Amino acid sequence: MYGGNKGMKAWIAIGFPGARASFTEWVKQHNVPYPLGPVSLLGERA
């Protein structure tokens, strides 16, 4: 979208799920890896 983070590789590298922006069920789960990959603002998935 802005010219960087191609294929969301940077987000994959640091384990960031992108623009999901809803974690009501996850905030209480401590020390549990988030299982889903990143989603971009344009709706792409990695």
Next chain:
Amino acid sequence: MAQITKKEVDVVVCGLGWAGSLMSIELALAGLEVRALERGGERDYPDFAYPKPADEYAYNVRNKVFATPKEVAVTVRYDTTQTALPTRKWGAFAPGTGVGGAGMHWTAVLIRPTPTDIKLKTYVDEAYKPGILQEDMRVMDFPFTWEEIEPYYYKFELICGQSGTTGNLRGQILEGGDPFEGPRSEPYPLPALEDTLNNVMFKEAATKLGYHPFPNPSACVSRAWKNPYGNQIAPCNYCGYCSKYPCLNYSKASPQTAVMDALKRMPNFSYEVHAEVVKVVLHDDKKTAKGVIYYDVDGNEVFQPAKIVVLSSFQLYNVRLMLLSGIGKPYNPITEEGVVGRNYAFLSNGGATLFFKDKNFNPYATAGATGQMFNDISQATSTVRASASSAARRSTVRRPPARRSPPRCRKARRTGAWATKRVWKSGTATP
């Protein structure tokens, strides 16, 4: 070039942020004809719809909803020997603009002062020997008591759906809250937000050391809430996009979610955007005002007559308007005379980032106000706080080590001489 003159109203409100929207609704509920003028643009629900706010580059890096240096030029100098120079790029602070002002995108950590904070000079005089304060320190008492102001702290907390754990209810100390807080007349309207892993760790460590941590008081609401004006605020979904972002879930108390829906429906309220007030027009007595001059969206000069003028454009711009309008005596930093422009207070904080190889934090699963804090160090003037998301950085692991400008302050919008030290910021586990 002719000036347009509008029909007189009872109240003209200059700036439609928290202060302006609350003044507007209270005066409109009292039956007055209220017109608000906002320099910035409209900021309404279509702007907040997911996925728009989930854009870290636009909002966090490029300050999308802030005023630009071009629009609100500010000059800065460090002491009176220098010439103040224009700020071209926001660093330590960034002013809000638009309907809702900075209240639309604040982090929603809503902390009360303590009874000591509002009578700090008295406290110092009683607790310490004379001369403990250096001569040029500006410690003073606020001109109201805890008993007078506390009901209004509670009223604002009801308006916001304040979420937290009560520590002192009418003098009774309750477990889990802040034992040092000033006595509350009523408990928090809503329970505290959920704790993230780093908060739990901080709380355990702090408790073991003998401190009294409690959840950050939060205006990111923890449950569905209907406030006294009839506005409804949704429960926070811990999206991680908070400070500097409009809320995509209607969960953050803001002028939009807490006031504007009810206010806009009132027939005796109206407002205009892209209306920049440049001067308060005074009567010949120079002590009372008769209206304001502003420039509308087309660049026309307009005179809005009013019986009451409210300046609610944020302290920085209120002072500027007063100086431009000849209201009050300007502060002179050399002779120390005058009041207008004196004691502008700003908040700084610092912190440390800790990394834990054996733990998984999911730092993006958090609310803006999520955190634990304690006031044991000094109840009056400093707090030590763990905050999982005040950094509001979901996709960066750490800050650059070398900084030329002072650390960006997320709490700058709250006034008050608080020294806060953030000692804990979560990081992702390294693979």
